[in-house]
Amino acid sequence: MKLDTSPIAAIATAPGRGGIGVVRASGKSLTPLIAALFPDARLAPRHATYLPFTSQDGSIIDQGLALYFKAPHSYTGEDVLELQGHGGPVVLQMLLARVLEAGREHGLRLAEPGEFTRRAYLNDKLDLAQAEAVADLIDASTEAAAKSASQSLSGAFSQVVHRLVEQTINLRMLVEATLDFPEEEIDFLEKSNARGQLAGIIASLEHVFRQAAQGALLRAGLNVVLVGQPNVGKSSLLNALAGAEVAIVTPIAGTTRDKVSETIQIEGIPLNIIDTAGIRAIDAGIDVVERIGIERTWGEVGKADVILHLLDAALGPSAADETIAAAFPKGVPVVRIWNKIDLSGHRAAVEGAADATHVYLSANEQLGIDLLRAELLRIAGWQQTGESLYLARERHLIALRAARGHLDVAAQHAAQDDQSLDLFAEELRLAQDQLSSITGEFTPDDLLGVIFSRFCIGK
Ligand SMILES: Nc1nc2c(c(=O)[nH]1)N(C=O)[C@@H](CNc1ccc(C(=O)N[C@@H](CCC(=O)O)C(=O)O)cc1)CN2
Ligand SMILES: Nc1nc2c(ncn2[C@@H]2O[C@H](COP(=O)(O)OP(=O)(O)OP(=O)(O)O)[C@@H](O)[C@H]2O)c(=O)[nH]1
Ligand SMILES: [K+]
Numbered sequence: 001m002k003l004d005t006s007p008i009a010a011i012a013t014a015p016g017r018g019g020i021g022v023v024r025a026s027g028k029s030l031t032p033l034i035a036a037l038f039p040d041a042r043l044a045p046r047h048a049t050y051l052p053f054t055s056q057d058g059s060i061i062d063q064g065l066a067l068y069f070k071a072p073h074s075y076t077g078e079d080v081l082e083l084q085g086h087g088g089p090v091v092l093q094m095l096l097a098r099v100l101e102a103g104r105e106h107g108l109r110l111a112e113p114g115e116f117t118r119r120a121y122l123n124d125k126l127d128l129a130q131a132e133a134v135a136d137l138i139d140a141s142t143e144a145a146a147k148s149a150s151q152s153l154s155g156a157f158s159q160v161v162h163r164l165v166e167q168t169i170n171l172r173m174l175v176e177a178t179l180d181f182p183e184e185e186i187d188f189l190e191k192s193n194a195r196g197q198l199a200g201i202i203a204s205l206e207h208v209f210r211q212a213a214q215g216a217l218l219r220a221g222l223n224v225v226l227v228g229q230p231n232v233g234k235s236s237l238l239n240a241l242a243g244a245e246v247a248i249v250t251p252i253a254g255t256t257r258d259k260v261s262e263t264i265q266i267e268g269i270p271l272n273i274i275d276t277a278g279i280r281a282i283d284a285g286i287d288v289v290e291r292i293g294i295e296r297t298w299g300e301v302g303k304a305d306v307i308l309h310l311l312d313a314a315l316g317p318s319a320a321d322e323t324i325a326a327a328f329p330k331g332v333p334v335v336r337i338w339n340k341i342d343l344s345g346h347r348a349a350v351e352g353a354a355d356a357t358h359v360y361l362s363a364n365e366q367l368g369i370d371l372l373r374a375e376l377l378r379i380a381g382w383q384q385t386g387e388s389l390y391l392a393r394e395r396h397l398i399a400l401r402a403a404r405g406h407l408d409v410a411a412q413h414a415a416q417d418d419q420s421l422d423l424f425a426e427e428l429r430l431a432q433d434q435l436s437s438i439t440g441e442f443t444p445d446d447l448l449g450v451i452f453s454r455f456c457i458g459k
Pocket of ligand 1: 069072073074075082125
């Protein structure tokens with residue numbers, strides 16, 4: 001990816017009203033822009049200067065703080081100028097227009113989404129995993145997710161990955177050095193304890209993978225879909241799950257009118273819980289609107305990571321519920337929830353069965369809700385380790401898994417009597433490339449494009 005150093009600008013703060021709003025510019029040199037905007041002021045690097053922001057005709061747009069960072073000591077590694085004004089959308093649009101106009105003759109343009117952070121990456125201020133953590137920190141939906149994103153942003157994840165790369169390189173150098181002296185090949189594995197070294201790398205990789213997999217859970221969460229016949233208590237259960245957690249309920253963008261979805265958290269794992277229209281058999285008695293609602297319910301079921309099938313414990317099993325269960329997609333975990341045990345006399349319980357786990361609870365009486373929470377965590381694969389986690393992405397898990405695969409093949413080569421050291425070395429190289437793709441030392445341009453295009457504007 002080529003580094004475009006033409007100056008860019010954007011509103012850096014969230015759209016809408018706010019106490020303060022920031023317009024940010026970055027470029028190889030912003031001296032001409034600053035001279036055009038503030039002909040009478042002298043901005044010392046990293047000092048906030050209080051001054052009027054004026055339009056071209058001299059009228060005042062706002063009074064605010066100008067903050068100048070001189071390259072390379074800035075977020076992007078370039079010259080950066082921040083105009084910190086009052087946070088109204090119109091004020092900020094006017095400020096941005098003023099900046100764009102003042103810089104136009106020097107090639108200033110509107111920044112693309114993620115372009116500031118992309119420049120920080122290309123100028124070695126952040127590696128790729130850290131740049132991704134910036135976006136994940138902004139998008140974090142729970143405190144635990146935010147903490148592990150900060151952990152990744154600080155470079156902790158990059159460091160452990162880098163250590164794996166170094167260990168792999170060291171072993172590879174050893175192997176390749178031996179390749180040049182074929183007469184010593186035979187003893188090589190014994191002398192250098194190459195097998196032991198490799199086993200050590202694989203063990204460390206496993207550990208990092210587990211921490212990253214748990215972190216990935218914090219980032220992506222789970223799609224949990226509530227399905228069942230009308231009035232079994234789906235909405236009540238959603239409220240029971242949401243209500244018991246305190247600072248949790250966040251509205252989800254893109255919620256359609258016909259389904260209710262809320263993000264709750266259990267031990268910091270975001271669960272996107274979708275309450276669907278109650279399912280009735282599609283027969284002659286059903287109208288078009290209800291039919292569409294039911295079709296949408298099945299659409300949600302198709303996207304579920306976990307299906308919560310609600311049934312009425314007081315009414316017991318019914319043919320209609322068997323029909324519903326038979327239509328669930330294969331391979332998606334199902335929890336059969338027998339609700340209203342306050343009416344049926346069952347005790348709150350979790351029971352494993354061949355078709356699904358069965359949970360007995362009462363949404364209204366808050367009985368057995370904790371059992372359901374624990375069951376959801378179990379299905380998610382959550383293990384509380386007390387270790388700090390790295391907010392990893394699916395991309396990182398795939399690379400770690402691929403690296404693991406190459407190391408396993410390397411171990412097979414090492415285990416053979418007629419050791420094929422050249423193949424051993426080649427697998428180490430492939431593992432190294434996979435690991436390096438996480439921090440971006442070895443990453444194709446098109447992937448970089450995809451990663452940064454998903455940032456918000458001004459970041
Ligand atoms: N006003 C403001 N707040 C912000 C940002 C920003 O750009 N502007 N950030 C943007 O996301 C984050 C902070 N990130 C930053 C990272 C590095 C540098 C920086 O100036 N780095 C220099 C000097 C470091 C030092 O003095 O220790 C450097 O790396 O050389 C600034 C902000 C969050 N808060
Ligand atoms: N006794 C008892 N009643 C419950 C319980 N859970 C829900 N109900 C009642 O069952 C009725 C239906 O509850 P909802 O949560 O609206 O059911 P729903 O499945 O969302 O219904 P639809 O939106 O029609 O699909 C309400 O009157 C609830 O108060 C429970 O645990 N015990
Ligand atoms: K209802």
